[in-house]
Amino acid sequence: MAKFVVTPANEAQRDAWMDRTVPAVERVRPGLWSIPVPIPINPLRYVLVYALELPDGVAIIDAGWNTDEAYDGLVAGLRVAGYEITDVKGVLVTHIHPDHYGLAGRIREVSGAWIALHPKDAALVHERYDDSAIDQLVEKERRLLVKAGVPALTLDELAGASMMIRHMVSMAKPDRLVEDGERLGLPGWDLRAVWTPGHSPGHLCFVSESRRLLFSGDHVLAKITPIVAVHPQSGPNPLADYLDSLAAVRKFDVEEVLPAHEYRFLELAERVDYVMAHHDERLAEVERAAQGLSCWDIATRLTWSRPWETIPPFMRRSANGETLAHLVWLEAKGRVRRQAGEPDLWFADVR
Template identity: 80%
Template sequence: MAKFVVTPSSEEQRAAWTGGTIPEVERVRPGLWSVPVPIPINPLRYVLVYVLECDDGVAVVDAGWNTDEAYDALVAGLAVAGYAITDVKAVLVTHIHPDHYGLAGRVREASGAWIGLHPADAGLVRERYDDDAIGSLVARERALLVRCGVPAATLDELAGASMMIRHMVSMAKPDRLIEDGDRLDLPGWDLRALWTPGHSPGHLCFTSPSRKLLFSGDHVLARITPIVAVHPQSGPNPLADYLGALAAVRDLDVEEVLPAHEYRFLELAGRVDHVMAHHAERLAEIEQVLGVSGGVSCWEVATRLTWSRPWESIPPFMRRAANNETLAHLVWLEARGRARREQGEPDLWVAPLSG
């Protein structure tokens, strides 16, 4: 696949990303700030929290992980912009992953801000983060991994792999549900919500037509592609959802994309086209595996694909993500008659004319 490189709109952010550091707080333009909040023990290193100046305080897009280091960085970043944590009036959460949602409850406790989330993600909060409910989620994940053919020796480790980061979230039910197309009541802003499912069922982007900005969360990033996976809380065909949501934002009239990771950039349509081509290439690679090795489990398919490092060196948590992302591509192929599933423990995948 031909490489496409976006134009960074912040050279300082790009240099920090490529240099392995955390960028400085930046004034993106009048009334808008970018505050990097560190993510512990994670190759992404930070989430970019955007601070929107309003007539009565500020709103933030995303919040960061629930750690003291992250909270202190958010408070310090607000201070650079001339605000205190008590000035936060709203937390617009793009999705419920810990690096975006984790600090929302703590910010609300300190400021009285309202938390907004899409209904599809709001409905997942309790099972994902409540101590009394998490057991059922782990059990459902384990059952899915059995169907995928994960080796018994690693099954329990992979099923519970996300438990180690649950403490990074202060569980907080949203105060407001944000639907697709909603216009947010933020004085001084014409912000509109766009439902962009795939990375999570309720992922939201926010656009400002007058400023020609897209706050893209994890939906569209400058260099990497977000994980789109089948798991117990995903939709039945998340890759179809994701590709449809990419097409929905491709032709927006925006001049700058403000993602939650890496750095800000300019070419939305070009980046969307590149991400779509990446998934087309991955689908073709999976079809090739099925063509020469019919009757293979999802796990076996995943081990035969091209990843950024050798399969043996991928840590357990990321192996689970790789398996579930492979499953999302298999499900997409199945829905279009380009792969067939023979159900069992494990399910076996074949090319449509095999067997």
């Protein structure tokens, strides 16, 4: 597949990503600021929090992880824009992963801001982040990994791999549930929510038709593609959801895409087309590998950004979940079949 490179909206921001540094706080345009908030011990390095100026303060899109470093980075960034953390009136969370949702509760404690989520993600908060429920979620993950064929020696390690980042979230139930197509009612902004499930069941993007902007969260990024995986809290066919969601945002006539990671860019439709083509190629690769193997064994045979042996356990679990998402999509299309067992085996010789 021919490489397609998006045009950065700000070359300095792109250069910071490529140089593995952190970009500057930036006034994107009147009334809108981009604030990089550090993500500790993570190759993404930062989440881009967007501050939208209101008559009485700011609303922010996403928040960052719940660490002192992230909190201090957000406070400092808001001050560059001329605001204090107490000026935050609302936190629009694109989805409940820790680097987007983690600081929301702490911000609300300090400022009284409301927190908004899509209902599909709001329904997952208790099981994912409440100490009383987490053991059940880990057991569900363990059962899924058994069916996928994960070796017994690494099963427990992979089942609990996400426990190391749970403390990066300040448990906070949302004050507001935002549905697909809902107008946010922020003074001075014609922001509308777009439900884009796939990366998470309740992922939201936000579009402003008048300013021709799309705040894309993790749904559409400049260089990498988001993890779309089968796991205990995913939908039954998350890749189908994701591809449908890509088609849903492709139609927007925007001049700039503002993602949560990497850097802002210009070509929405072309980037969407490229990501869709990438998944077409990946589906074909998975289909070729489905020769009576488990999901885990198929995953070890696929092309990844680094050799399988060097991928850490948490990312191996994600790779297994992504492989399963492609297998489930292929199964729904009749291109592979599943032989149920422990593990399930997958065959591309469908007749």
